Amino acid sequence: MISSSCIRVFADTAYIEQCQQRLASVEPGLAALAAVLSLAGNRVRLQMLFLLAQEQQLCVCDLADVLQMNVSAISQHLRKLKDGGVIQARKVGQTVFYSLSAAQQPLIHSLLAAASTSHATSAR
């Protein structure tokens, strides 16, 4: 037992274990989702995903121009997104075009939909 348990009215051992069991059953999915969300949870990367969703594909230079950022910084963000399976690369000559990966495209689109629809309640 890592930390001292509370002695409270609600919640008994059986209840705790039930929660743990339900959690365990979805844990792989949650871990994978957390990985994608942490990638999308960066302002610059979310902008990049928005642009890719809108334009289908963009090269590193395009993104750097639009976001007015260092090419190297953009490239490093793209690498993270690619490593996370969120985007894919297609090389044409010396230009690399990035696009949303087919696998994660639905998730990304549903996330971005939330940005427009949900009237983003300001924090605090």
Next chain:
Amino acid sequence: MISSSCIRVFADTAYIEQCQQRLASVEPGLAALAAVLSLAGNRVRLQMLFLLAQEQQLCVCDLADVLQMNVSAISQHLRKLKDGGVIQARKVGQTVFYSLSAAQQPLIHSLLAAASTSHATSAR
């Protein structure tokens, strides 16, 4: 101009500016979304959100027991989620019950749905 622009076939200034303009129009929404996603993009916090979605409400102790983590660490995660407007607190005696905030509940549920349905394609 922050970085040297590329001299490439696709993409001209007009195109870049068009992208920038579209981006600017959704930027407030994207920034707000990024804030929520970065909160949900942490494995522990996503587990907490899953549990809150499942059980409606839980106190700090419950979460610490289920996740087998330090009460203080849990409390600090809860604070971030509350500051971000993702959850809300209700105090009953000396126990504080946390639950998903009404405003962000739809977004959180749609995120969690992705964890079960989307057959989370493993990265790399």
Next chain:
DNA sequence: TAGGTATTTTAGTTATTGCTTAAATAATGT
């Protein structure tokens, strides 16, 4: 082959994050 362009990688710096420990608050019961 040489030079230029697009991109990636490496190294270094600074800022942020998540956790631990310990102390501080707050509410409850004696």
Next chain:
DNA sequence: ACATTATTTAAGCAATAACTAAAATACCTA
């Protein structure tokens, strides 16, 4: 008032993240 319980806060630390600058790679064209 005092001890107990639930939670929060503060301080410190190790790990991670994001950016800059510089060097390395890859591809194209003359």
